[in-house]
Amino acid sequence: MEFKITILGSNSAIPAHGRNQTSQVVTLGNTYLLVDCGESTQVQLRKYKIRFSKIDYIFISHLHGDHYLGLMGLVSTFHLARREKTLTIFGPKGLDEIITVQLKYGNLNLHFPLRFVQTKTDGKNLILDENELRVFSFPLKHRIPCTGFSFEEKPRLLNLVKEKVHFGKIGIEAINTLRNGKDVLDENGHVKYSVAEYTHPPAPLRKYAFCSDTVFDEEIIPYVRDANLLYHEATFMNVHQTRAKETCHSTAAQAAAIAQASNAGHLLLGHFSTRYPNLEPLLLEAKEIFSEAYLSEEGKTYWVE
Numbered sequence: 001m002e003f004k005i006t007i008l009g010s011n012s013a014i015p016a017h018g019r020n021q022t023s024q025v026v027t028l029g030n031t032y033l034l035v036d037c038g039e040s041t042q043v044q045l046r047k048y049k050i051r052f053s054k055i056d057y058i059f060i061s062h063l064h065g066d067h068y069l070g071l072m073g074l075v076s077t078f079h080l081a082r083r084e085k086t087l088t089i090f091g092p093k094g095l096d097e098i099i100t101v102q103l104k105y106g107n108l109n110l111h112f113p114l115r116f117v118q119t120k121t122d123g124k125n126l127i128l129d130e131n132e133l134r135v136f137s138f139p140l141k142h143r144i145p146c147t148g149f150s151f152e153e154k155p156r157l158l159n160l161v162k163e164k165v166h167f168g169k170i171g172i173e174a175i176n177t178l179r180n181g182k183d184v185l186d187e188n189g190h191v192k193y194s195v196a197e198y199t200h201p202p203a204p205l206r207k208y209a210f211c212s213d214t215v216f217d218e219e220i221i222p223y224v225r226d227a228n229l230l231y232h233e234a235t236f237m238n239v240h241q242t243r244a245k246e247t248c249h250s251t252a253a254q255a256a257a258i259a260q261a262s263n264a265g266h267l268l269l270g271h272f273s274t275r276y277p278n279l280e281p282l283l284l285e286a287k288e289i290f291s292e293a294y295l296s297e298e299g300k301t302y303w304v305e
């Protein structure tokens with residue numbers, strides 16, 4: 001099953017240098033999740049031909065405009081497109097109020113149910129449990145309440161070794177037990193069919209961690225540990241480290257240090273300051289510390305593997 005991220009926006013604060021504000025689509029198989037929703041998000045969704053009617057969940061990290069000002073436009077488009085299924089929005093306190101006020105004064109009665117789930121800023125919290133995926137929020141240190149999100153694949157049923165189980169040699173009940181990762185025992189409690197012998201080893205579970213706006217903070221390491229792909233903001237370069245700290249942002253080198261310390265597979269840098277028209281120096285700075293670093297490029301897809 002494909003697990004991938006498509007970048008819709010990679011800039012911070014304002015759109016500049018052909019770059020838009022933070023937004024990305026996470027897909028696992030047929031599940032589409034939108035993460036942050038900068039003002040160009042729906043234009044970008046169309047540009048990159050992403051079937052956004054498939055999006056049932058939207059995650060908003062915090063209430064700075066560059067992360068959510070596209071949300072009302074998208075909700076309005078869903079309404080005009082006669083969407084009927086529920087849309088769930090995860091975000092900080094106040095987001096439901098902001099959207100509700102706009103709906104109220106626009107006299108807009110949505111055709112679809114809109115559900116808000118308020119994120120907490122006290123540790124790792126399970127906020128969505130789907131068939132193949134769990135999503136957790138975790139706190140980031142920024143100027144206002146802000147959370148990151150961790151998208152973690154759930155254990156799947158094991159696949160059987162076909163040669164061992166054909167011709168109905170093993171009953172359905174035993175097959176289910178094996179596929180759930182348990183040995184089948186005989187009446188004396190001895191192993192009759194073992195998981196090791198009758199099933200293929202499970203594929204490793206994949207994880208994508210998204211760290212939106214944050215100051216350099218080693219406390220996030222346990223939340224993002226062992227992510228196959230880690231997105232970490234890299235608003236500045238180390239030469240502007242003081243500015244980064246003052247504004248509660250990180251540098252490319254600091255993002256790389258978090259990737260290194262958390263044993264990430266790959267690092268995706270994003271949320272670039274408008275002061276950098278050319279991003280290569282940020283990439284080089286990160287790669288000195290963590291070689292598997294990449295720049296977020298709009299329209300480009302990155303696999304979680």
Ligand SMILES: [Zn+2]
Pocket residue numbers: 012013064066067213271
């Ligand atoms: Zn931002």
Ligand SMILES: [Zn+2]
Pocket residue numbers: 062064142213
């Ligand atoms: Zn911010």
